[in-house]
Amino acid sequence: xxxxxxxxxxxxxxxxxxxxxxxxxxxxxxxxxxxxxxxxxxxxxxxxxxxxxxxxxxxxxxxxxxxxxxxxxxxxxxxxxxxxxxxxxxxxxxxxxxxxxxxxxxxxxxxxxx
Amino acid sequence: xxxxxxxxxxxxxxxxxxxxxxxxxxxxxxxxxxxxxxxxxxxxxxxxxxxxxxxxxxxxxxxxxxxxxxxxxxxxxxxxxxxxxxxxxxxxxxxxxxxxxxxxxxxxxxxxxxxx
Numbered sequence: 001x002x003x004x005x006x007x008x009x010x011x012x013x014x015x016x017x018x019x020x021x022x023x024x025x026x027x028x029x030x031x032x033x034x035x036x037x038x039x040x041x042x043x044x045x046x047x048x049x050x051x052x053x054x055x056x057x058x059x060x061x062x063x064x065x066x067x068x069x070x071x072x073x074x075x076x077x078x079x080x081x082x083x084x085x086x087x088x089x090x091x092x093x094x095x096x097x098x099x100x101x102x103x104x105x106x107x108x109x110x111x112x113x114x
Numbered sequence: 115x116x117x118x119x120x121x122x123x124x125x126x127x128x129x130x131x132x133x134x135x136x137x138x139x140x141x142x143x144x145x146x147x148x149x150x151x152x153x154x155x156x157x158x159x160x161x162x163x164x165x166x167x168x169x170x171x172x173x174x175x176x177x178x179x180x181x182x183x184x185x186x187x188x189x190x191x192x193x194x195x196x197x198x199x200x201x202x203x204x205x206x207x208x209x210x211x212x213x214x215x216x217x218x219x220x221x222x223x224x225x226x227x228x229x230x
Contacts, residue, residue, distance in 0.1 A: 004157070040123070042204065042222040043158075090157055100146045100165045100208070103218075105157030 003027040006091050006106035012114050013078065013085060021076045021109045023091035030096055032074035033103065036060060037088040046089075049074055078111060086112050116141040118207045120221035127195045128229050135190040135224045137205030146208040147188040149179055151201050152223070158204060164188060175199070195228045202226075 004025045013019045025032065031050050035043040045058030049068040063082025068074055074093075078085045088110050092103040117140045127133040139145055146165055150158040162173025169181045179190045190203060205221040 006157075040222060043220040045218075092157075100163065102148065102160040102163060103150075103158070105150075105159070107157050108155065110155075 004091060004093055004104055004106035006089075006109050008109060009107070011109055011111045013111060014114050016080045018077055018079050019111070021078070021089055021091075021111070023074045023076065023106060024072055025074075025091075025093045025104075025106075026072065027093060027095070027104060028071070029093035029104070030071070031094045031101075032068070033092040033094075034058075034064070034066065034074070034076045035090045035092065037090055037108075043090065046076065116145075116207060116209045116219055118205055118219050118221045120203075120205055120224045122224050123222075124225045124227065126227045126229060129197055130194055133192050133195045133199070133226065133228070135203050135205075135226060137188045137190065137221060139186050139188060139205075139207045141207060141209040143209055145188075147179075147181065148206040148208075148218075149173065149177070149188075149190050150204045150206065150220075151175075152204065153201050161190070161203075197228045197230050200226055200228045 007022045033048040034046040037043050044060050046064050047066040049055035052071050055066050055068050065077045088108050090108050091106040094101040094103050119138045148163045149161040151161055152158045161177050162171050164171045164181045172178045177192050181188050202223045202225050204223050208218045
């Protein structure tokens with residue numbers, strides 16, 4: 001959606017396994033975000049990055065890790081420390097970091113535990 | 115603390131009737147307010163935003179929203195609903211006085227069903 005590509009669309013994790021969700025954008029946006037969506041709970045922020053090689057924890061960062069080595073890419077790793085990883089994961093970006101900017105979202109990755 | 119509430123989990127409207135999806139907020143300063151729509155198994159799409167100025171904001175797909183400062187509300191409206199409007203709608207708020215740039219808060223979402 002809107003120049004943000006998330007893959008895979010569906011992902012299954014085995015017990016004790018780390019898995020990585022991909023997020024790529026071709027919008028030349030500076031800021032990127034990862035949200036977790038659970039039914040009836042809205043969106044919760046996991047991590048965000050305002051510039052390359054820098055990222056900050058959101059509200060629910062425990063059990064997750066990210067990197068921002070390139071402007072276009074912001075992968076999310078769900079580690080074995082995340083005990084309840086089943087959710088719909090959404091990546092988003094915004095042109096800058098001013099507070100009135102809208103977010104552009106990818107189509108999401110549904111992660112399930114085997 | 116800033117917050118946003120969508121008091122209705124689900125709203126049912128007959129096709130052709132006007133629709134309203136409610137949103138109230140709480141921030142310390144003047145808010146930045148947003149509406150997003152999510153179709154099944156997809157990401158969110160931006161509909162409209164209020165930053166300053168005219169209280170009635172027009173957005174995509176014929177939607178509009180009215181900012182009411184005294185009632186701290188930002189309800190989403192459309193004069194005539196279409197079946198294709200059926201989706202999950204999220205209200206979001208950002209407090210421009212907050213130092214943390216990540217602090218955009220989303221409501222829990224309201225599922226809109228348009229009945230043919």
